Amino acid sequence: MNRSLRIAWTLATAKRRGGVAPDQPATLRLRVLPNDIDLAGHMNNGVYFSMADLGRIDLMIRSGWGRALLRHRVSPVVMQETMTFRTSLAPMQAYELQSVIAGWDRVSVYCEQRFVVDDQVCAQxxxxxxxxxxxxxxxxxxLWPLLGIDPPPSRTPDWAKGWGDGSRLPSPREDAPAGEPPFWA
Incomplete structure (x- = not known):
């Protein structure tokens, strides 16, 4: 199933999965499809990030945030993301994608997501x-009053609190010339 079709499916079926509170995980049951596979015969690492997008869409709809965001014309954008892989997902393998708000700071909200098979984390x-x-x-x-919720306690991992400091790019309003490698220098 093409990603656009998966987005449409997620939007159309979110209500059937039931509502979730702001501090509860939303679980989305998925399957590794043939177009998710890479040359190594398992789910492509880029597909994990695309599926994580679906999980966040599902979480926002089921928590009620999606409607408030649309009403106030507020849109979430990803600033940073990191993935840790433990075991591969094989062709046609069923898995659960669990998405929960892990915490926030003054400017951003952190979402933790896990790919789970048989109660074992495959990737996070x-x-x-x-x-x-x-x-x-x-x-x-x-943001919280705009969404009409009392936020759950922030459980942002300690390592993530200074996450952006070492890899921050200039603001889109500033110049960011592409220089010679190494790029992180």
Missing amino acids: TLVRMRFLHKGKGVDTER
């Missing part, structure tokens, strides 16, 4: 999102 991702309104960031102190 942490995604740092920023919410924008008319191209400008919405700080979390304004």
